[in-house]
Amino acid sequence: SAVISQKPSRDICQRGTSLTIQCQVDSQVTMMFWYRQQPGQSLTLIATANQGSEATYESGFVIDKFPISRPNLTFSTLTVSNMSPEDSSIYLCSAIGGATYNEQFFGPGTRLTVL
């Protein structure tokens, strides 16, 4: 199984600022994803993080607001830009690939509160 860590685990930020969330996987994986879980709601896929190229965003999410990097097969970052209180959510990183191709593993999430 893949073990995924995220930093920070939580943060409280001011409106208008940006936060970068890091996701580290303990083994090389094929695919990495970023999800948002708004309070009391289910998970919504933000984008697929592609290694060495631009991320693939889902409808309703744009690169200017949620820039994503994936410099190698084990690491990705998500930035939440120009934050507003509506961005308060849990952001989760996930990964599949290699021996875990039929299972998607999730990180513990980053709980973001925007004041």
Next chain:
Amino acid sequence: GDSVTQMEGPVTLSEEAFLTINCTYTATGYPSLFWYVQYPGEGLQLLLKATKADDKGSNKGFEATYRKETTSFHLEKGSVQVSDSAVYFCALSVNSGSARQLTFGSGTQLTVLP
């Protein structure tokens, strides 16, 4: 598009009670189906999965059977424990058995009382 409809919560049960959480889906193609569990303060963990019709996924006393005729994947456990208190998510993927592009249900909060 693809969607998952899950029984709304919260659900509160006494220890050793029988649990059913309903899940139905709409999908093009032949989806794989999953149940994930999220314990308080933690990320999601895969609980069980089924990749084709009539498959039964099972883990930790939980079971779910892939019913193509009723497009359902209901989660059951015969005797719940306090430690089962968590949020349960039903999910599907339509990419040939892989877990790519998961579509999640709304989640069901389960509380088990001693």
